[in-house]
Amino acid sequence: xxxxxxxxxxxxxxxxxxxxxxxxxxxxxxxxxxxxxxxxxxxxxxxxxxxxxxxxxxxxxxxxxxxxxxxxxxxxxxxxxxxxxxxxxxxxxxxxxxxxxxxxxxxxxxxxxxxxxxxxxxxxxxxxxxxxxxxxxxxxxxxxxxxxxxxxxxxxxxxxxxxxxxxxxxxxxxxxxxxxxxxxxxxxxxxxxxxxxxxxxxxxxxxxxxxxxxxxxxxxxxxxxxxxxxxxxxxxxxxxxxxxxxxxxxxxxxxxxxxxxxxxxxxxxxxxxxxxxxxxxxxxxxxxxxxxxxxxxxxxxxxxxxxxxxxxxxxxxxxxxxxxxxxxxxxxxxxxxxxxxxxxxxxxxxxxxxxxxxxxxxxxxxxxxxxxxxxxxxxxxxxxxxxxxxxxxxxxxxxxxxxxxxxxxxxxxxxxxxxxxxxxxxxxxxxxxxxxxxxxxxxxxxxxxxxxxx
Numbered sequence: 001x002x003x004x005x006x007x008x009x010x011x012x013x014x015x016x017x018x019x020x021x022x023x024x025x026x027x028x029x030x031x032x033x034x035x036x037x038x039x040x041x042x043x044x045x046x047x048x049x050x051x052x053x054x055x056x057x058x059x060x061x062x063x064x065x066x067x068x069x070x071x072x073x074x075x076x077x078x079x080x081x082x083x084x085x086x087x088x089x090x091x092x093x094x095x096x097x098x099x100x101x102x103x104x105x106x107x108x109x110x111x112x113x114x115x116x117x118x119x120x121x122x123x124x125x126x127x128x129x130x131x132x133x134x135x136x137x138x139x140x141x142x143x144x145x146x147x148x149x150x151x152x153x154x155x156x157x158x159x160x161x162x163x164x165x166x167x168x169x170x171x172x173x174x175x176x177x178x179x180x181x182x183x184x185x186x187x188x189x190x191x192x193x194x195x196x197x198x199x200x201x202x203x204x205x206x207x208x209x210x211x212x213x214x215x216x217x218x219x220x221x222x223x224x225x226x227x228x229x230x231x232x233x234x235x236x237x238x239x240x241x242x243x244x245x246x247x248x249x250x251x252x253x254x255x256x257x258x259x260x261x262x263x264x265x266x267x268x269x270x271x272x273x274x275x276x277x278x279x280x281x282x283x284x285x286x287x288x289x290x291x292x293x294x295x296x297x298x299x300x301x302x303x304x305x306x307x308x309x310x311x312x313x314x315x316x317x318x319x320x321x322x323x324x325x326x327x328x329x330x331x332x333x334x335x336x337x338x339x340x341x342x343x344x345x346x347x348x349x350x351x352x353x354x355x356x357x358x359x360x361x362x363x364x365x366x367x368x369x370x371x372x373x374x375x376x377x378x379x380x381x382x383x384x385x386x387x388x389x390x391x392x393x394x395x396x397x398x399x400x401x402x403x404x405x406x407x408x409x410x411x412x413x414x415x416x417x418x419x420x421x422x423x424x425x426x427x428x429x430x431x432x433x434x435x436x437x438x439x440x441x442x443x444x445x446x447x448x449x450x451x452x453x454x
Contacts, residue, residue, distance in 0.1 A: 003101070003105060003106075003125050003126060003127075003128040003129040003132065004128040004129070004131055004132035004135075004162065005068070005071050005097075005098075005101065005132060005159060005162060005163050005166070006098045006101055006102065006129055006132060007128065007129035007130060007131065007132025007133035007134075007136070008132035008133065008135055008136040008159050008162075009040065009071060009075065009094050009097075009098060009132075009136075009159050010040055010041070010044075010098060010133070011132070011133040011136040011137060011281075012136035012137075012139075012140060012155050012156055012159065013036065013037060013040065013091060013156075014037075014137075014140075014277065015136070015137070015140030015141075015143075015144060015151075015152050015155050016036070016087075016152040016155075016156065017033065017036065017037055018144075018273070019144060019148050019149070019151070019152050020033070021033075022148065023148060023149060025149055026083060026084055027084075028084050032084045032085075032088065035088045036084060036087050036088050036091060038380070038381040038382075038383075039087075039088045039089075039091035039092040039095060040091045040092065040094050040095035040098060041095060041377045041378075041380045041381040042092060042095060042377070042378070042381045043091070043092040043093055043094065043095020043096045043098070043099065044095040044096070044098045044099030044102065044373065044374075044377040045095075045099060045373075045374040045375075045377040045378045045381070046095075046096060046099065046374070047067070047070070047095060047096035047097060047098065047099030047100040047102075047103075048099030048100065048102050048103045048369070048370040048371070048373035048374045048377065049099070049370050049371060049374045050100070050370075051063055051067055051099065051100035051103050051104060051366075051370060052103030052104075052224070052366040052367050052368075052369055052370015052371065052373070052374075053224040053226070053366075053367055053370060054224065055103060055104055055107065055224075055366035055367075055370070056179075056183070056223040056224035056362075056363055056364060056365065056366045056367050057183075057222075057223045057224045059175050059176070059179055059180075059183070060104060060107060060108045060111070060175060060176045060179055060366070061108075061170075061173055061174065061175045061176070063100070063104060064104050064105070064108060064170050064173065065167060065170045065171055067097055067100035067101050067104060068097060068101070068163045068164075068166055068167045068170070069097070069163075069167065070093055070094065070096045070097025070100065071094065071097045071098075071159060071160060071163035072160045072163045072164050072167070073093075073160075074090050074091075074093040074094045074096075074097070075094060075156060075157060075158075075159040075160040075163065076157050076160050077090040078090040078091055078094060078156045078157070079153045079154070079156040079157030080153070080157075095377075097163075099370070099373055099374065099377060102353070102369065102370070102373040103366050103367075103369045103370035103373055104366065105125055106122055106125050106126070106353050106354070106357055106369065107176075107357050107365050107366045107369055108173075108176060109121045109122055109124075109125045110122050110354070110357045110358065110426075111176045111177075111178045111179070111362070111365070111426070112176060112177075115423060115424070115425045115426075116296055116423060117296060118295075118296065118358075118426075119291075119292070119294075119295025119296040119300065119354065119422065120292050120293065120295060120296055122292075122295065122350075122353070122354050122357070123288065123289075123291045123292025123293070123295050123350055124292050126288050126291070126292075126345075126349070126350050126353065127285060127288035127289050127291075127292055129288070130281045130284040130285035130287075130288050130345060131281075131285055133278075133281045133284070134278055134279075134281035134282065134284075134285060136155065136159075136278075137275075137277050137278025137279075137281065138275075138278045139154075139155050139158060140152065140155045140278070141275045141278055143155050178362045178426065179362055181211060181362070182214065182215070182218070182223075182361070182362035182363050183223050183362070183363060185215070207425075207427065210425070210427035210428060210430075210431065211427065213431050214361055214362075214427060214430050214431055217361075217430075217431060218361055218363050221363050221364070222363075223363045223364075223367075224363070224364070224366070224367045225363075225364070225367070226367060226371060228364055229360075229364065229367065229368060229371060233433055233434050234360065234364070236434045236436070237359040237360065237368075237434055238368070238371075238372075240355070240359070240417050240418055240419075240434070240436070241352075241355050241356045241359060241368070241372050242372055242375055242376070243413055243417075244304070244348070244352065244355070244410055244413050244414060244417075244418060245348075245352045245356070245372055245375075245376045246375065246376055246379050247406055247407070247409055247410035247413065248308075248348040248349070248352055248376075248410055249376040249377075249379050249380045249383070250379055250380075250383055250406050251311070251315075251383075251403045251406055251407055252344065252348075252349065252380075263276050263277060280337055280338070280341050281341065283338045283341045283342030283345075284341040284342060284344070284345045284349070285345070286342055286345075287307075287341065287342040287343060287344065287345030287346035287347075287349070287350075288345040288346070288349065288350055290346050291303060291345065291346050291347070291349075291350035291351075292350075294346070295350065295351075295354070295422070296422060296423070299420050299422040300351045300354055300355065300358075300418075300420060300421055300422060301351075301414065301418050301419070301420045301422075302420075303346060303347045303350065303351055304347045304348050304351045304414045304418060305347070305411060305414050305415060306343065306346065306347050307343050307344055307345075307346050307347010307348045307349065307350075307351070308347060308348055308407055308408075308410045308411035308414060309343075309411055310339050310342075310343025310344070310346075310347070311339065311340050311343055311344040311347075311348075311407045312404050312407040312408050312411065313336075313339055314335075314336040314337065314338070314339025314340035314341075314343065314344075315336060315340055315400055315403045315404045315407065316336065316400075316404060317332050317333065317335050317336025317339065318333050318336035318337060318340065318400060319336075319400035319401070319404070320332050320333075320336070321333025321334070321336060322400065348410065352372075352376075353369065353372075353373075354421075355418070355421070356368050356369045356372040356373075357369050358421045358426065358429055359421065359429060359434075360430070361426075361430035362426075362430070415439075416436070416437040416438060416439065416441065417436045417437045417441055418436070418441055419434060419435070419436060419441045419442045419443045420442065420443075421443065424443065424445065428443075428445050429443060429445075431445075432444055432445040433445075
């Protein structure tokens with residue numbers, strides 16, 4: 001449910017901004033409008049950094065419960081805001097909860113699932129983001145129809161209800177065995193690790209050997225130490241993860257925050273633009289659902305290449321639709337949007353976080369996810385300002401050209417720099433060497449005495 005809340009709370013603000021632009025019930029400047037759209041993304045940057053760091057130090061379960069309180073409290077406060085400054089502040093702290101959950105939920109799920117189903121576990125978690133976004137737009141649409149002046153208040157406040165329910169459910173969940181082994185190192189935890197042989201597909205002797213190798217390699221590393229993300233082989237992995245995720249988020253978040261306005265370019269107006277914005281998350285959900293089943297079959301790298309390629313093609317279709325008129329323009333534009341959302345979630349929308357988690361050892365796993373989330377949310381925050389400027393000042397053609405170019409660069413980066421992690425136990429990935437760039441980037445695991453999982 002954590003990613004459901006993330007999708008809901010990050011997307012629902014577009015209902016508010018659309019109503020504000022239409023009815024101008026509060027005075028605002030263009031700077032304030034940009035900040036209210038991007039405040040949650042900026043808050044997510046800080047939430048991800050702090051909670052990711054302390055998740056590696058204190059454990060997954062402890063923080064896994066408390067991060068949702070940000071959703072409960074500040075979703076309600078956002079609903080009763082009386083001016084733009086209050087809304088910006090409250091949305092900033094909603095973002096803290098979003099960022100915190102980004103560095104906790106997928107890490108916990110990835111560590112708990114068997115190697116052969118790890119991609120499925122993460123994919124299921126990720127798919128709920130699209131459901132949350134879809135629900136936010138549908139609720140926003142009906143509340144906009146009901147009362148466009150105050151309907152957005154209910155849409156913002158309703159996000160606190162599933163958050164409160166999820167807090168109660170998470171309180172019963174166990175701590176990650178992998179974290180217990182890597183950080184606590186107790187005999188009881190080692191016994192749990194041996195039982196991980198069922199999860200990893202390795203024998204008890206092999207998993208015990210890998211645990212020992214990882215412990216020796218990370219002996220001088222304090223859990224959550226950001227500096228280690230930029231040392232040795234981890235530096236290469238950090239560059240891989242950050243670059244591809246930044247390129248993805250430049251387009252995806254800026255595009256998503258202004259989806260109703262972009263639909264207006266295609267000729268859709270009023271409540272219809274909000275409704276269609278919500279319906280676009282259906283192919284997004286289907287793409288994420290497909291990723292859950294294909295992550296462990298086709299592999300992360302293949303899906304990421306397909307996703308970036310399909311997204312670039314989709315934006316070409318949208319650009320064509322924006323410059324035509326009539327039914328043909330609508331059909332071409334909608335096909336492009338379906339490709340952008342659907343294929344994008346099948347690929348990079350799904351694989352970005354998975355790589356940030358899988359490529360790092362347990363002591364740095366949440367820190368990696370948190371730092372990657374932080375840097376990409378900062379870029380997304382900038383996109384909230386950048387996109388209106390490009391679209392309104394430089395024109396629609398430049399706007400869509402920009403999206404196509406960025407997505408194509410991400411495709412090339414994946415082709416030459418991103419290795420495959422499918423079917424490789426996390427313990428093996430932790431002690432492997434990253435071989436890139438090249439036409440066949442890979443993780444070299446022979447150094448630990450086994451070729452299993454290659």
